[in-house]
Amino acid sequence: MSEINKNKLYTKEESTTKIGKVDTSDKAPLQNAFTSVLNSFKAKYF
Amino acid sequence: MKGTLIALDLVKDTDNSFKILEMNTSVKLMFDSFNSYTDLSSLHTYIANNNISEVHFIGMGQTGAPGDTIDSEFIDFNPSKTTNLSTYLKDHYSGSAVNVTEHRAEYSSVNIPYIEDSPTKLIIRNSYDSSAVIDSQYAAQNINFLNLLNDSGSSHLLPKMFMSGGIDTIGTGSVRDNGDYPNYIIKRGTPTVNYFDNPQLLKISGSDQLENVKHGYLANEGDDYLQEFIYNPNDLVNGTIKTYRIWGFVDSNLDLIPFNTEPFYHSNPTALTPQVDYFTDSNGIEVLQKWERPKFLQKIRKVGQGIAANCIGEQNIILNDNSIVKTNTVVSGSVLKSINLPGLSQENNKGASSYSGSLSDFASNTTFTSASINNKAVNEIGLTKAVAVKTSENKEVTFALSAPVLVENDANETRFKQSKYIEVGDKLVEFNYNTNTARTVTVATVGYRTSVTYAAELDVEQADVFTVAYDTSDENVGFAIHNKEPALCECQYCSEGAYDAGTCLSSPDCSTFYSACTQGGYPCFGYTYSMPDGCTNGEGKE
Numbered sequence: 001m002s003e004i005n006k007n008k009l010y011t012k013e014e015s016t017t018k019i020g021k022v023d024t025s026d027k028a029p030l031q032n033a034f035t036s037v038l039n040s041f042k043a044k045y046f
Numbered sequence: 047m048k049g050t051l052i053a054l055d056l057v058k059d060t061d062n063s064f065k066i067l068e069m070n071t072s073v074k075l076m077f078d079s080f081n082s083y084t085d086l087s088s089l090h091t092y093i094a095n096n097n098i099s100e101v102h103f104i105g106m107g108q109t110g111a112p113g114d115t116i117d118s119e120f121i122d123f124n125p126s127k128t129t130n131l132s133t134y135l136k137d138h139y140s141g142s143a144v145n146v147t148e149h150r151a152e153y154s155s156v157n158i159p160y161i162e163d164s165p166t167k168l169i170i171r172n173s174y175d176s177s178a179v180i181d182s183q184y185a186a187q188n189i190n191f192l193n194l195l196n197d198s199g200s201s202h203l204l205p206k207m208f209m210s211g212g213i214d215t216i217g218t219g220s221v222r223d224n225g226d227y228p229n230y231i232i233k234r235g236t237p238t239v240n241y242f243d244n245p246q247l248l249k250i251s252g253s254d255q256l257e258n259v260k261h262g263y264l265a266n267e268g269d270d271y272l273q274e275f276i277y278n279p280n281d282l283v284n285g286t287i288k289t290y291r292i293w294g295f296v297d298s299n300l301d302l303i304p305f306n307t308e309p310f311y312h313s314n315p316t317a318l319t320p321q322v323d324y325f326t327d328s329n330g331i332e333v334l335q336k337w338e339r340p341k342f343l344q345k346i347r348k349v350g351q352g353i354a355a356n357c358i359g360e361q362n363i364i365l366n367d368n369s370i371v372k373t374n375t376v377v378s379g380s381v382l383k384s385i386n387l388p389g390l391s392q393e394n395n396k397g398a399s400s401y402s403g404s405l406s407d408f409a410s411n412t413t414f415t416s417a418s419i420n421n422k423a424v425n426e427i428g429l430t431k432a433v434a435v436k437t438s439e440n441k442e443v444t445f446a447l448s449a450p451v452l453v454e455n456d457a458n459e460t461r462f463k464q465s466k467y468i469e470v471g472d473k474l475v476e477f478n479y480n481t482n483t484a485r486t487v488t489v490a491t492v493g494y495r496t497s498v499t500y501a502a503e504l505d506v507e508q509a510d511v512f513t514v515a516y517d518t519s520d521e522n523v524g525f526a527i528h529n530k531e532p533a534l535c536e537c538q539y540c541s542e543g544a545y546d547a548g549t550c551l552s553s554p555d556c557s558t559f560y561s562a563c564t565q566g567g568y569p570c571f572g573y574t575y576s577m578p579d580g581c582t583n584g585e586g587k588e
Contacts, residue, residue, distance in 0.1 A: 002323040006337055009434050009493025014317040017118035018283045019077055022290060022309045029064050030292045030309045033203055034054055037069065038300050040198035041180070046299065 047096065048163055049303050050180065051172040053293035057205075057276040064290065065205045065276055066195065071185045072174040073293055076121065077310055080134040088304035093144060093168060100167045101139065101146045103132035104158050117241075117346045118315050119431050119447060119466060119494075131172065170295065189235045189269060209235070209271040210264045216272065221256050224249075224277040226321055228334050228342060230259070235269025241345035242428045247275060247334035249324060258329060275342070286313035289344060316340035316496065336429060336498045346429050355425060355501030356449045356527055358432050362515035363504075364524045366416040368479060370515045373502055376419060384417035384509040385477060385526050387452075387460075395510055398450040398528035403460040405475065405484060412482045417506035417529075424502045431496050433465040434517075435474070438488040442517045443474075443525060446501055452526040454486050462528045468492055477513065480522035505529055 022030065053073040056064045077083050093101070132148035139146050149159045158175045161167070175181050184191040195204055196213050206215045206222075222229040228247035238244050250256050264270055281288060292309040294302055318341050324332035339346045357363065361373040366381040376382070388407045391397030433445045445451055445465035452475040453463045460475055468474075473486035506512050506529045513524035 001325040001335075002321075003335070004321060005319055005323050006335070007495060007497070008319070009495050010316055012120060012492070012494065013284065014286075015315065015431070015494040016120040016122050017076075017315055018122045018286060018288075018311075018313040020122075020283070020311060021082070022311055026058070026064075026290070027309060030054075030056065030290060033056060033064050033066055034292050034294060036200050036203060037054060037066070037195065038296065038302070040194050040200055041184075041300050043198050044194060045179075 047098065047165070047167065047297060047303075048169045049171065049295050049297045050175075050178070051170065051293060051295055052180070052185075053291050056290040056292070057288070058278055058281045058290065059205075059276050060278045060280070064203070066203050067205075067289070068188045069180075069185055069191050071172075071178070071181045073172055075131065075293065076312055080131065083308040083310060084134070085306035086135075086138050088306050090138070092304045096165075096168075098166055098168045099144060101135060101144060102149060102161050102167060102169045103135060103146065104149045104161070104169065104171045104173045105132055117340075117344065131170075135170075186237055188233070188237075189271065192271075205273040205276055207271055207273040208260050208264065209269065210260075210267075212271070214260075216256070216260070216274065218253065218257070221250055221253055222274045224275065225279075227277050227318075228275050228322075229277075230256075231273050231275040232259075232264070232267075232270055233273060235271055240348045241343070242336070242348050245343070247339070247342055249332040249334070251332070255329075255331060259331065263329060263331075282318070283311070283313050285317040287318065287342060288313050312344070314341060314344055315346065337496055339429065340496055348426065348428060355423075355430075355446045355503045356529055356531065357504060357514065358430055358444065358446045358497070358501050359427075359499035360444065360497070360517075361446070362517060364479070364513040364515050368522070373504075374500075376422065376504070378419050378422055380419045381416050382419065382504075382506055382512040383479060383524070384415045384506065384511050385513065386413040386415050386509065387511065387526070390509075390511070394507070395505070395530040397510065398462045398530055401460075401462060401528075404458065405454055405460055405486065407460075409484045412477055412479075412484050414477075414479050414482065415509055417509045417512055419504050420507045421505040422502055423505070425500050427498060427500045429496050430499050430501045431494055433468060434493045434495050435465075435468060435489050436491040436493075437474070438490045440490075441487075443514070444495070444517055445514070445525075445527075448531045450528040450531055452528075464531065474525055476523050476525060478523045479513075503529070 050071060051073045053070045055067045055070065057067060058064055075083070132146065136146045136148070149161065157177070158171060158173050161169050163169060184194065189209070192204060192207065193213065195201065201213070201215050204215070208214045208216045228249050230248045230250050231245050232248065233245040248259070250259060259272060264272060277287065288311040290309060290311050293307050295305040297303050322338045322341065323335040325335060327333050334342065357373045359372065359374050362370045363373055363376055364370055364383040366383050368383070387401065387403055389403045390401045431447050433447055434442060435445065436442050447466045449465045450462035451465050451468065452460055453468070454460050454473040454475055463472070468489060470489055470492055472489045474489060475484055476487045477484045504512060510529045511526050512529060513526055515524045
């Protein structure tokens with residue numbers, strides 16, 4: 001059992017959720033995944 | 047015409063392929079501007095081509111039905127600029143022949159308001175609907191969604207996984223290598239909102255341990271399932287693991303309604319550290335310690351477990367007899383040390399935001415009094431974030447994240463400030479109950495700790511103030527905490543950290559305005575995305 005970080009303090013930066021746009025090169029594969037999901041539903045229900 | 051907003055959550059693997067984690071309806075869109083993440087021109091064309099004259103937007107019910115949120119105390123944009131989708135649509139179609147109406151589900155409802163459909167209406171749903179198959183059978187029950195993708199030949203879009211008697215794309219091959227970080231995750235097949243205990247993150251060493259988990263542990267755990275935990279060291283943001291979200295608007299035939307949306311990412315609540323802590327379970331498997339979960343997961347609490355509290359379990363509370371005890375030892379009726387602050391509202395639970403005084407009012411003649419605990423509301427033990435402050439005199443004091451702490455601001459006013467907004471250089475008001483004096487101490491460092499503890503809200507009477515001591519000191523000094531954080535209505539234009547009405551309500555970024563939040567009328571500590579329970583839309587509630 002390790003507890004080295006049990007009481008560790010983090011800075012605000014380290015404790016902040018970052019949100020942002022994806023790289024342009026990632027858009028197509030993400031969109032393809034979305035389309036695949038819709039097609040999976042269509043194949044089952046339509 | 048009816049449509050639903052849906053979103054996919056994904057992660058990017060080390061080979062840059064994306065793996066789908068889950069699908070959601072009732073989609074929480076966390077970004078600073080719809081203008082940056084949407085292009086409504088195609089929707090506008092669609093509406094025009096279909097002669098649609100009414101757009102109805104069904105939003106989440108206040109704090110939401112089975113909502114799709116992440117646990118975060120701090121985010122990297124100013125939410126004062128945030129507006130919601132219906133407002134964005136209203137603004138877009140303002141002055142046109144298209145009328146946009148917003149509807150909200152009832153608080154905590156899983157049913158949506160009924161709106162009669164017609165060819166000239168476009169009904170956009172972004173609220174959980176228990177009668178919709180896509181919500182109840184797939185969004186709410188991820189295991190069905192995973193099976194759907196696997197059965198349709200899309201298992202390559204999923205992390206490798208194993209279900210006892212079901213999918214096994216993990217096989218008997220090599221064990222995933224994430225270095226010192228968890229490499230597998232056990233998720234509950236039965237839907238749960240207990241994200242404090244679920245899922246479990248494991249560091250499995252070797253194929254024997256992997257087989258043991260697959261055919262030993264999981265064989266006895268119903269429909270729980272094992273997945274590779276995707277960690278990609280080349281896909282971090284400021285040292286923090288990312289999750290991707292792509293979202294869109296589909297009609298009842300699951301065809302995309304043109305509504306160009308930008309995918310986005312959001313990170314986990316806490317940055318990675320080189321080493322992380324595990325405990326070894328009875329099977330010899332290393333299981334991630336609870337306090338490490340914010341580094342690897344976005345949801346870390348039990349849904350419904352409140353996080354607003356004025357003290358945490360380890361807090362040093364000063365009793366009226368000057369003894370110092372931990373929060374967990376005080377009960378209703380315990381008598382705490384309190385302070386008479388001239389000018390503080392005498393109205394019950396009021397004044398944390400409106401009080402403004404001067405150190406000179408009490409610096410040399412502080413009047414202490416007593417306050418009895420009228421009620422002690424305790425959250426279950428969970429991951430609780432606290433603010434650890436070290437003063438320029440190298441003393442430490444810890445506050446609950448939402449505790450209103452008495453400070454002196456730059457205008458030499460004594461005000462209550464929510465501890466999450468305390469910054470280096472701020473001046474805390476320190477009271478000495480031995481000499482009946484007060485002074486300020488300067489904040490030298492501020493850190494944030496996520497502990498496995500509970501948080502509590504002490505409601506004290508008659509004075510609404512109690513006092514807490516330094517973490518390790520019994521030097522007859524303490525800090526004043528107002529017992530009631532002001533709850534906020536949907537005051538979306540509050541600037542982060544603002545705690546006076548002028549700053550909050552005169553922001554030029556205000557895009558949504560609720561009637562009760564008039565200029566100078568309702569002061570805010572900070573911001574909130576949603577309304578507290580019992581708060582009617584647009585009404586202030588302190």
